[in-house]
Structures are given as C-alpha cells and as structure tokens.
Amino acid sequence: MLAPVQVVVGDWAAGFLAEYQPLKLAAIEGLTETTAGASLSLGGIYVDGRLRYGLEIPNALSLLAHWDPDAVVLGLDQAPPELRPPVNVVHWSFQIMVGIGFALVALGAWLAWSWWRRRDLPGSPWFLRAAVFAGPAAALALEAGWVVTEVGRQPWVVYGVLLTRDAVNPHPGLVAGLLTVLAVYAVLTVATVAVLRGLARRGPVAPQERADVR
Ligand code: HEM
Numbered sequence: 001m002l003a004p005v006q007v008v009v010g011d012w013a014a015g016f017l018a019e020y021q022p023l024k025l026a027a028i029e030g031l032t033e034t035t036a037g038a039s040l041s042l043g044g045i046y047v048d049g050r051l052r053y054g055l056e057i058p059n060a061l062s063l064l065a066h067w068d069p070d071a072v073v074l075g076l077d078q079a080p081p082e083l084r085p086p087v088n089v090v091h092w093s094f095q096i097m098v099g100i101g102f103a104l105v106a107l108g109a110w111l112a113w114s115w116w117r118r119r120d121l122p123g124s125p126w127f128l129r130a131a132v133f134a135g136p137a138a139a140l141a142l143e144a145g146w147v148v149t150e151v152g153r154q155p156w157v158v159y160g161v162l163l164t165r166d167a168v169n170p171h172p173g174l175v176a177g178l179l180t181v182l183a184v185y186a187v188l189t190v191a192t193v194a195v196l197r198g199l200a201r202r203g204p205v206a207p208q209e210r211a212d213v214r
Pocket residue numbers: 003006007009010011013014017024097098099100101102104138139141142143144145146148149150152
C-alpha cells in the first residue's frame with residue numbers, strides 16, 4: 001500500500017544525493033563524465049569505464065536530480081578511481097529496488113481497480129501468484145536499498161571525512177562476538193520457523209472453539 005509513497009520518497013532521495021553524495025548518484029547511473037542534460041539509464045553493465053547495453057532516457061537524470069532537463073549532473077570523474085564506489089553493485093542494486101518498487105505499485109493499482117469496479121479481489125490466479133511474491137520481493141527491495149546506501153558511499157564511512165579502511169576496529173576479539181551473534185540468530189531463526197510451522201499445521205481456529213478456550 002505504501003509503494004507509491006516509496007516512489008515519491010525515492011525521487012526526493014535522488015535530489016538529496018545530487019547535492020550531498022554526487023558520487024553515489026553517479027555510481028547509481030554509471031555516469032563517468034560530468035554531463036549537462038544527463039540521461040537516466042535502465043539496466044546495462046559498467047565495463048571499461050562506461051555503462052553499456054542499457055536503455056537511456058534522454059535528460060531524465062538531470063530532471064530527476066535538479067528539476068531541470070539541462071542541469072549538470074556530476075560524474076565519477078569528480079574523484080580519482082580509488083575514491084569511487086563499485087559501480088555495478090550500486091547500479092544493479094538500484095535497478096532491483098526501483099524495478100520491484102514499480103512492480104508493487106502496479107500490483108496495488110490492479111487491486112484498487114478491481115475493488116473500485118467489483119468490490120472484490122481481482123479474479124485472475126495471476127494476482128494471487130503475484131501477491132505471494134510481493135512480500136519477499138519487498139524484503140529484497142529493502143536489502144537492495146541498503147546496498148545502494150552503504151556500498152554507494154564507499155570508500156568513505158563518513159562521506160569525505162573518514163575512509164572505511166581507517167575506521168576498521170583492529171581488536172582481536174571481534175570474530176568471537178560476530179560468531180556468537182550469528183549463532184544466536186541461527187537458533188532464533190530455526191525456532192521461529194518451527195513455531196510458525198506448528199501453528200500452520202494446526203490450521204485456523206474456529207470462532208466457536210476460540211470462545212470455548214476463553
Ligand atoms: C520505486 C522507486 C524507488 C526509488 C526511486 C528509490 C530510491 C532510493 C534512493 C535514491 C536511495 C539511496 C538513498 C541514500 O543513499 O541516501 C534509496 C535507499 C533505500 N531504499 Fe529505495 N527507492 C525506491 C523504491 C524502494 C522500495 C520499494 C523499497 C523497499 C520496499 C526501498 C527501500 C530502500 C531502503 C531500505 C533504502 C536505504 C535507506 C537509508 O539509506 O536510510 N526503496 N532508495
């Protein structure tokens with residue numbers, strides 16, 4: 001239901017990035033050279049310093065980032081190669097997030113249309129199939145969003161101030177802490193799945209039964 005809000009917030013985030021983290025935006029779009037009237041790229045792969053095989057929408061990046069189709073968008077050339085984020089990881093995480101975002105909006109629109117016309121869910125089994133995938137897909141979009149944010153600002157941990165490699169904690173006990181957290185979460189995951197499977201096997205409780213329990 002909140003997918004349309006996410007699209008609006010996403011557009012706002014693009015403007016914010018253009019101002020405060022221009023290299024992240026350049027990596028999202030695989031934009032090597034600082035360009036006036038920059039295109040928005042869908043898909044494609046970044047090889048030899050260039051985004052290839054993508055679908056380009058002319059001037060759309062300038063429009064999204066600055067509300068002006070001819071505005072200058074800063075490219076990766078604003079930083080030396082060792083201070084640029086890994087473009088393909090960031091670009092593709094962004095494609096996955098936005099692709100899923102628009103697919104969720106389409107699914108919501110389908111439901112709204114059907115509800116408006118017939119006061120019922122869409123009759124097609126494809127709607128139910130898509131609804132099954134919508135939950136995991138939203139979780140995947142969320143993870144992809146975090147990858148865009150965190151990988152996109154590399155190699156900085158504090159943008160323009162502190163490099164990630166200078167912020168690494170060299171304490172030797174950290175591996176034990178990490179393994180303990182992983183073990184605790186593994187146990188919690190197994191226990192949660194076991195409880196949910198148990199509940200599902202028992203099936204729904206009839207209202208009459210529920211009253212008896214009370
Ligand atoms: C459909 C259009 C969408 C656009 C244009 C968009 C745009 C963006 C942008 C530009 C960022 C980077 C922000 C930054 O690093 O400062 C971002 C981060 C993120 N996005 Fe999206 N997004 C969209 C959809 C989605 C959807 C559907 C989800 C999840 C269901 C999602 C979850 C996230 C998350 C969790 C982050 C990291 C949040 C953070 O840095 O605090 N996005 N998004």
